[in-house]
Amino acid sequence: MEPIALDEAIRQIGPADAEARRRAEARQLRLTKPPGSLGRLEQVSVQLAGIFATEKPRIRGRAVIVAAADHGVVAQGVTGYPQAVTGQMVQNFLKGGAAVSVLSRQLGVRQIIVDAGVASGIQDHPDLRRVSAGHGTGDITLGPAMSARQAEQCLTAGVNLAVEAARSGADLIAAGDMGIGNTTAASAIAATVTDKSPRETTGKGTGRTPEELDQKVAVVKRALAVNRPDPGDPLDVLAKVGGFEIGLLAGVVLGVSAMRRAVVLDGFISGAAALLAHLLCPAARDYMLASHRSAERGHQVVLAHLGLSPLLDLGMRLGEGSGAVLAMPIIEAASACLCEMATFDEAGVSDRDQKEAPLESPSP
Numbered sequence: 001m002e003p004i005a006l007d008e009a010i011r012q013i014g015p016a017d018a019e020a021r022r023r024a025e026a027r028q029l030r031l032t033k034p035p036g037s038l039g040r041l042e043q044v045s046v047q048l049a050g051i052f053a054t055e056k057p058r059i060r061g062r063a064v065i066v067a068a069a070d071h072g073v074v075a076q077g078v079t080g081y082p083q084a085v086t087g088q089m090v091q092n093f094l095k096g097g098a099a100v101s102v103l104s105r106q107l108g109v110r111q112i113i114v115d116a117g118v119a120s121g122i123q124d125h126p127d128l129r130r131v132s133a134g135h136g137t138g139d140i141t142l143g144p145a146m147s148a149r150q151a152e153q154c155l156t157a158g159v160n161l162a163v164e165a166a167r168s169g170a171d172l173i174a175a176g177d178m179g180i181g182n183t184t185a186a187s188a189i190a191a192t193v194t195d196k197s198p199r200e201t202t203g204k205g206t207g208r209t210p211e212e213l214d215q216k217v218a219v220v221k222r223a224l225a226v227n228r229p230d231p232g233d234p235l236d237v238l239a240k241v242g243g244f245e246i247g248l249l250a251g252v253v254l255g256v257s258a259m260r261r262a263v264v265l266d267g268f269i270s271g272a273a274a275l276l277a278h279l280l281c282p283a284a285r286d287y288m289l290a291s292h293r294s295a296e297r298g299h300q301v302v303l304a305h306l307g308l309s310p311l312l313d314l315g316m317r318l319g320e321g322s323g324a325v326l327a328m329p330i331i332e333a334a335s336a337c338l339c340e341m342a343t344f345d346e347a348g349v350s351d352r353d354q355k356e357a358p359l360e361s362p363s364p
Helices: 006-012 018-030 040-052 072-076 084-095 099-107 148-167 182-194 210-227 234-241 244-258 268-280 282-287 297-306 322-340
Strands: 062-069 110-117 128-130 172-178 262-265 288-290
Touching: 006 148, 006 244, 018 040, 018 322, 040 262, 040 282, 040 322, 062 084, 062 099, 062 148, 062 244, 062 322, 072 182, 072 210, 084 099, 084 110, 084 172, 099 110, 099 322, 110 148, 110 244, 148 172, 148 234, 148 244, 172 244, 172 268, 172 322, 182 210, 182 234, 182 244, 182 268, 182 297, 210 234, 234 244, 234 268, 244 262, 244 268, 244 282, 262 268, 262 322, 268 282, 268 297, 282 288, 288 297
Parallel strands: 062 110, 062 172, 110 128, 172 262, 262 288
Antiparallel strands: none
């Protein structure tokens, strides 16, 4: 398969099909239930109809792309975990021992594990995809995270991984992450794109104390002051304060959208990637489904900016794509109800507009 260039993928992304949405909404009104009684499932099904351009959208397969990379900003003490954990967790994914691995196995989701820029060496494995743009980003308190060329390389790699997954039969594609220090980069991205303060976009990450959180906020402020990312230029934001895995996931969002599939966002990190994808192509918003509301503070800012309402709120903040994988059966159930429920006419059931004799005499 010839690789797809970033600008080509963006050109392929158009709005979701409005006519298919209209037909799906009309079908929902004819199904054997009171209108609106399935709540968010109805809204999700209509969104899927627009994505797949049919009033009966059917889900064939599911995949989660878990991108891993390291961050130079860990040198500033923003996390309680050593950087080596990123590579160690990649090995854990490949062995099937991580939370996302367990959930994927339980729910029939294909794992695609990607080295997008891990600092430590990772042993070769037949299921490991290597598209590394470098061995960890630079320390964003001292200068840019990466070069503009590396930023575009990450985005393009993500686009092509998503296209490959879609062509292999995945209709729901989740964006997952692994990277010690990546909530700091995501906080800087969110603050830049949404024009919120670092205090509003920075959370505890891997369990910071109040004092450590203050220090983390100060690190994000320093990174923004040193780099001055341009909020109107997503490549500049990614290059200056982002991460290799965040760039790759932004590319995944664009690639999924270009293939007219549904991209299931996980938490804060994939949300930051979605902010960049949305800046690169606003129409990509039509293809995004928010799986859950992370306990990470900045995720609320991201969801509000994108206008996304999450399906789950379980207090999760693990990352890895765990929340996205967990939400996939709900999304598929929404599709199944729209496609497989009988209409009033098909079932021979009287709907609310048909006048029938009352079952008992009304009270006087």
